[in-house]
């Protein structure tokens with residue numbers, strides 16, 4: 001009998017074009033997503049060497065990082081951003097690459113539109129010049145970020161030179177308690193394994209708590225694999241996956257659909273497949289999570305207090321925490337729930353999907369019923385992950401609830417996840433954010449980021465401090 005293989009090994013084996021003695025492989029790439037930040041030099045490289053794009057139909061481009069989230073009819077005010085976005089358009093026109101442009105209703109964050117359009121499918125290899133390409137692993141696709149020179153290589157050849165990653169399995173037991181989401185789950189995982197925990201590995205998430213997640217939740221988990229140091233995240237495809245994909249524009253139709261599903265069902269890891277590293281976590285007791293420092297692993301339950309560096313024996317670690325607290329403007333021992341915030345950012349490829357916006361609107365509606373709105377002095381923005389997410393939210397009336405409750409309803413894009421557009425924190429401002437990185441300056445120079453789930457971000461907006469979302473749930 002054949003050796004039992006993991007999901008990762010199956011996808012890898014299916015895509016090897018050539019294997020060298022040292023294990024390095026040339027692998028075939030099924031889909032290539034492109035955005036404006038990491039593609040200009042790649043197209044320039046093609047131009048200089050007189051090469052074409054090998055498979056334009058397997059490539060899809062969209063501007064997301066530099067687009068404004070305010071009215072777009074006047075174009076982009078910031079010159080650098082405007083040039084980035086215009087360059088993407090002209091490169092796509094020149095090389096015949098399909099483009100969803102800024103004014104197309106399907107425009108959005110690259111990792112939101114791939115799944116939405118059905119470009120992302122189980123068993124595929126998917127790359128993009130962006131670290132959060134790991135998001136697509138939620139569908140059981142091997143998806144990872146690449147650098148600009150690799151973007152050029154894939155554009156020119158539809159292949160990539162890679163060494164196989166190691167296999168890591170994270171099994172999540174139990175069921176998520178009421179009010180606890182995929183975001184809390186992945187933050188808790190990173191808190192446990194650390195930001196280097198997955199280094200050199202592809203993480204396969206398994207266990208009942210993962211199986212019980214919606215596709216949106218699975219994307220949130222896989223999205224942050226990169227923050228746990230992993231090359232990619234993977235979740236075996238199942239009925240939840242097939243139901244999400246069915247009928248999407250780019251998935252196989254009619255007879256080809258049944259064939260595709262039959263193949264997808266062969267992908268999950270075999271019984272007895274070996275992993276290089278295994279971690280088990282139980283979530284039945286976990287609380288909503290919130291980061292206090294400048295790394296995603298600096299995470300605690302909302303009932304916690306700001307850690308005290310004096311209690312840390314290791315000098316390097318102690319200095320790291322001291323530096324984080326200084327940057328974050330936090331005092332050891334402060335209850336996290338007493339930390340006042342200035343801004344709230346709801347969006348990003350981690351939490352900018354329809355389910356996320358529904359969770360926020362549900363809390364806003366409860367608050368409104370109790371006569372509450374976004375707290376005095378707090379600015380809370382909601383940035384849908386794509387134009388289609390925005391349209392869906394508006395069809396459900398979520399925007400009206402949010403606006404009535406005092407939230408700002410914006411146009412889709414990366415926005416204040418990394419502040420490459422006009423949406424930025426001012427120095428010293430503190431933000432509850434549904435994004436994935438709380439690095440120094442990530443949301444604007446001197447800005448302070450606390451990573452939370454959408455419900456927690458809504459609770460922070462309504463109370464003006466880091467708050468426990470469960471206070472708002474019946």
Ligand SMILES: CC(C)[C@H](C(=O)O)[C@@H](O)C(=O)O
Nearest residue numbers: 037038065129130131132418
């Ligand atoms: C700009 C881009 C290259 C970057 C990434 O690779 O992830 C960005 O999307 C981010 O989230 O930091």
Ligand code: SF4
Nearest residue numbers: 132348349414417418
């Ligand atoms: S939303 Fe944030 S994390 Fe996602 S691609 Fe954009 S900048 Fe990167």
